[in-house]
Amino acid sequence: MIRFEEVGKRYPDGTVAVAGLSFEVGEGELVTLVGPSGCGKTTTMMMVNRLIEPTSGRILVDGEDIASVDPVRLRRRIGYVIQQVGLFPHRTVLDNTATVPALLGWKKARARARARELLDLVGLDPEVYGPRYPAQLSGGQRQRVGVARALAADPPVLLMDEPFGAVDPVVREQLQEEFLRMQSAVRKTVLLVTHDIEEAVRLGDRIAVYGEGRIEQYDTPGAVLGTPANDYVASFVGADRGLKRLSVTAIEPSDLEQPPVARLDESAARAADRLREEGGRWAVVLDSDGDLHGWIGIDEAARAGEGSRVADLAHRMGAWLPVGAPLKQAFSVMLQHDAGWVAVLDGARFLGVLTPVKLHEALRRSVDAEARGVAREDVRFDSVAEA
Template identity: 45%
Template sequence: MIKIDNLTKIFETQNGAVTAADHISMEVPAGEICVLLGPSGCGKTTTLKMINRIIKPTSGRVFINGEDTTGMDTVSLRRNIGYVIQQIGLFPNMTIEENIAVVPKLLGWEPAAYKRRAKELLEMVALEPGVFLRRYPGELSGGQQQRVGVARALAADPPVMLMDEPFGAIDPINREVIQDEFLKMQQELNKTIMFVSHDIDEAVKMANRIAIFKGGKLVQYDTPDDLLAHPKDDFVESFVGDDRALKRLRLVKAEQVLIANTPKVSPKDSLQSALRLMEEHGYSDAIIMVNDAGQPIGYVPKGVASTIKGYCGEHYVGLKATASVQDDLRKVASLMFTHDTTWLPCVDEHGVYVGDVTQRGVTHYLGATYRPKNISTGRGEGDASPRGEIHDLRSCL
């Protein structure tokens, strides 16, 4: 959807020519989010602004959906590209409805159409139309104004959006909320988005692809996982941070490291049958117990099953936490740390038990990137039980 071909910008100054962007070439596929990262003055904002010609390129070309924009009328080009800036730039003398409707009005939309569009977009960015349509920007918080800025950029349903540090001026709590809502909105709208950020964590969370700039040059252009796992040089490695392996936790879902088809018992099963299952599967600690709906409700310790008689429903320990298959590993790791355990039962969208996520499984999954291909990435060499590292489940869950 966006193709940049040898895009270059040279500024003439009193001290001579300064190359702000040096032969930048990259492509952003339709429906993806590309985040431009780098230190101040590296060329990322200049590159972004050359796409809609807020800054005119010295040389090179920009293609939108296969069309060379070099000869396009600047006004028409910009009306077909949504643009969001950190300072938001809402017109203070216009209502929120009027701000959102600016471009649709310029394009000749009927009043009923642009009013309806303003209402739809406010709902999409989680602002109640009945409350906010008639308000002015000065009556909104910074986070609310930023949401309106995003809505305005989407008003004419452009295929491409450019965003210049759109969440940078918002406090951390509201920033997370707006980012989450924006990603949900993107799943529905499937826009092609390029935006500038200074925050590697934001880029990892938001982007399908990340471009790292330095001194006007594009140093590395990759998926977030490949960028974190395989930084091209010392600069990129330093920029993404020493905790780059931990940052990858956000990119992996629990279902990707799930140990499936694990044994389980019901409250009506005998402790003897529970012990037999644990021995058959090499479990040295415990086995999960589920209710009639297949939902995990506790575990039966092996020490209990091997010393007394009775039924599992009479001698189980309740669970303090479970993971969802759609949880990212950052959340899973947080749950493990909070509850002092190295494994968690995992459930599907209906709460049904589907297997276990283990600390060792997470470690092996992430570590597979750095190991030769012939080394196992499963439970671990010599690990008979995926939960073999836990010796006292009573204290862990």
């Protein structure tokens, strides 16, 4: 969708902001550009909507060399969100949001209806916030309006320059979450600039890690954290990259162990005999549909009278996770409940349990080492001694 071919930018004073950039952003993909101040991220992004012209190479959007596209026409296809949101102070939030459709000549009623829809999408009630002026909003709300305005004309491409930079960390996290939810619905092709590695790995399908004026690594968050391409990337992503990787690695069914299982309608004593033979001390209790009900201790089941059923003794499960949840959440649940395992469900259906050993294996899987031709034993993990 967006393709950089050997793109370079030298400013008139001789500063080389970027050189030899070649990478591609797929349709519907969210790519974060991350790196220290002055490394060329903003220059890269502003070349896409031709606010800055490259001095070498070319950029294609949807297969078309943008050098030959009228900049105004190009920008209609590209939403742009910046940190200093740049809302018009004397216009209402609704009119600010409707700016681009109005410029495109939409009828007023249609533009406003669209603006209302977009405000709703970014979590602002249009009845409440639409009539307000930008000064009557919090920083986080202004950022949301900035995103709504950029999306109003439904452009396939979105450029975002530190869009959540001007708000405090709590609001920032909230905006990131909302944005991810929205992106999973609208699936824009997004280039997002940030200097914050946490934000980059949290939001990006892929990350471009910038050194000075060039990309040092372009890969998925898991791969950048798991197999940094060089020492520069390793130090940029930080010594705690192992921990960060917990946040970007999802639980997969193949990560799970199958524990002993008891059925709700079984006799407790009979279940205890069977489970003892399997060598367990506890079992997961499922109903007849295979849905999770809870758990049962085997000694407790053995002590129960003849007439007792598993259903009479089963404990409710304190916590479980949906498959696809990040490993970090699993780890957090294990710590919080002082548990050696956590149940994983697909909807209500029980899939298995994640244990610390399996969690560790899943982290190794996440670096996808074999696919990259890296021997598993060569994947560097941050050890306690290194940290």
